[in-house]
Amino acid sequence: MSKTWCPLPWMSQAIRSNGDIRLCCQANTAPGRGILQHDDGTPFNAANGGLIDSRNSQLMRQTRLDMLAGRWPAACLRCQREDEAGLISRRSYEITNWEEHISVAHTQQKTLADGSINPEDFPVRTMDIRFGNKCNLKCRMCSPMDSNSWYEDHYALFGATYQEPSGEVRLERNSQGRLETTPIKYDWYESPTFWTELDQLIPQVKHIQTVGGEPFLIDQYYDFLERMIERGYAEETTLESNSNLTVLPERALTLWRHFKKIRIGASIDGTGKVNDYIRHPSKWQLLEKNLHRLDKAEGQFDLWFTTTIQVANIYHFPELIRWKMESHFQRFNNRRERPLVTPHVLHRPTYFNIRILPPEAKSKIAAQLYSFIPWFEGFFSGRPDATAMTALYSTNYKELVDSFIKYMGQEDWSHEIPKFWAVTQQLDRLRGESFADTFPEVFKMLEPYLSSAETKKYTIVKTL
Ligand code: SF4
Numbered sequence: 001m002s003k004t005w006c007p008l009p010w011m012s013q014a015i016r017s018n019g020d021i022r023l024c025c026q027a028n029t030a031p032g033r034g035i036l037q038h039d040d041g042t043p044f045n046a047a048n049g050g051l052i053d054s055r056n057s058q059l060m061r062q063t064r065l066d067m068l069a070g071r072w073p074a075a076c077l078r079c080q081r082e083d084e085a086g087l088i089s090r091r092s093y094e095i096t097n098w099e100e101h102i103s104v105a106h107t108q109q110k111t112l113a114d115g116s117i118n119p120e121d122f123p124v125r126t127m128d129i130r131f132g133n134k135c136n137l138k139c140r141m142c143s144p145m146d147s148n149s150w151y152e153d154h155y156a157l158f159g160a161t162y163q164e165p166s167g168e169v170r171l172e173r174n175s176q177g178r179l180e181t182t183p184i185k186y187d188w189y190e191s192p193t194f195w196t197e198l199d200q201l202i203p204q205v206k207h208i209q210t211v212g213g214e215p216f217l218i219d220q221y222y223d224f225l226e227r228m229i230e231r232g233y234a235e236e237t238t239l240e241s242n243s244n245l246t247v248l249p250e251r252a253l254t255l256w257r258h259f260k261k262i263r264i265g266a267s268i269d270g271t272g273k274v275n276d277y278i279r280h281p282s283k284w285q286l287l288e289k290n291l292h293r294l295d296k297a298e299g300q301f302d303l304w305f306t307t308t309i310q311v312a313n314i315y316h317f318p319e320l321i322r323w324k325m326e327s328h329f330q331r332f333n334n335r336r337e338r339p340l341v342t343p344h345v346l347h348r349p350t351y352f353n354i355r356i357l358p359p360e361a362k363s364k365i366a367a368q369l370y371s372f373i374p375w376f377e378g379f380f381s382g383r384p385d386a387t388a389m390t391a392l393y394s395t396n397y398k399e400l401v402d403s404f405i406k407y408m409g410q411e412d413w414s415h416e417i418p419k420f421w422a423v424t425q426q427l428d429r430l431r432g433e434s435f436a437d438t439f440p441e442v443f444k445m446l447e448p449y450l451s452s453a454e455t456k457k458y459t460i461v462k463t464l
Pocket of ligand 1: 005006007008009023024025026027075076077078079090091094
């Protein structure tokens with residue numbers, strides 16, 4: 001097999017939050033970001049049709065030819081780097097995932113000399129749809145690109161513009177005084193053309209991933225699920241989403257029970273006030289109630305907690321694990337290979353990255369995280385399988401914590417602390433919150449920098 005072959009260019013469709021169609025979400029890091037273009041250079045956008053025509057766009061054709069010839073396509077830079085570093089790339093994951101549906105030999109036989117395909121030879125099996133930026137939360141680490149709830153805070157902190165991959169976006173007030181974005185709009189999914197094209201693909205698709213904003217706020221998503229059920233394709237289709245789960249309509253629970261499988265990664269960054277501070281204006285009680293509703297809902301579910309490890313919550317990671325264990329969920333992270341949570345470290349914005357913590361804070365946090373390990377023994381004590389369970393869970397916990405500590409210690413970014421304080425203090429004022437009250441232990445570690453000349457002179461565009 002060609003060492004650069006991947007099934008996605010033959011059988012997948014991916015849509016960015018502004019509706020532009022792209023090769024795949026991994027291509028986001030490469031020059032051009034994998035966006036598929038018409039011959040005149042304008043992007044294919046799902047609002048205007050193009051789901052079908054873009055399959056033979058120039059980038060798609062070239063990518064297929066490169067892969068069949070064993071060359072790395074320029075758009076696949078991230079997978080190339082991961083493969084060359086010996087990591088498990090998305091490419092290798094997708095090869096395993098789709099081996100029953102597509103083979104290298106079939107792509108060799110049916111791909112034409114210019115890289116184009118007959119869509120009938122290669123049905124679209126998987127779709128990745130990002131439904132704009134409509135979201136009910138404005139998480140500290142997020143931005144207007146992914147949440148329209150962030151518009152006012154961004155305007156107050158950083159001014160009236162921000163950068164999208166395709167260029168500068170301006171925030172402007174409409175006649176009702178509400179901020180809107182120009183020239184990019186994120187409401188492309190309101191276009192009937194998109195849903196008509198998507199309906200045509202229903203018989204082919206086996207897996208649909210939806211991301212927001214908050215995907216469970218999109219009414220048209222539920223209408224679409226209803227049409228899949230009516231046409232008899234639901235039980236062959238897996239639905240997958242990342243969600244903040246502060247919204248869980250009964251309509252969703254009713255429709256999901258018809259599908260082959262529902263896979264949901266729930267974004268939870270801590271318990272109680274830790275989560276509510278980071279994921280403003282989330283309400284922990286409501287969120288916890290929804291998690292238990294989903295855990296007991298009728299249907300085939302695969303659920304897990306995704307936790308974004310950052311300055312605010314790393315010290316509180318043991319509390320999250322303790323809550324997860326004591327809640328006795330049946331479905332969340334119920335596989336032996338990841339029995340706790342499924343965390344990842346935050347990379348951007350860099351001023352919330354755990355690498356900004358000063359060396360002495362990193363040592364204190366490492367000691368705090370490791371001090372939790374003996375807790376597992378007490379938790380399982382008295383069970384006949386206590387020894388095995390303690391080993392399984394404490395090993396998983398230690399692996400996670402080791403990875404945070406290793407990442408945190410690799411570089412010293414403490415020069416970013418003044419920016420951390422500037423943004424944190426101003427967001428606290430805007431939102432009526434207090435980092436000091438919510439995270440007293442980490443506040444003490446960073447307090448000496450609060451009054452530094454560097455922090456004081458730091459200016460963000462608009463001073464409150
Ligand atoms: S090789 Fe990687 S970047 Fe390229 S299409 Fe496959 S998954 Fe996407």
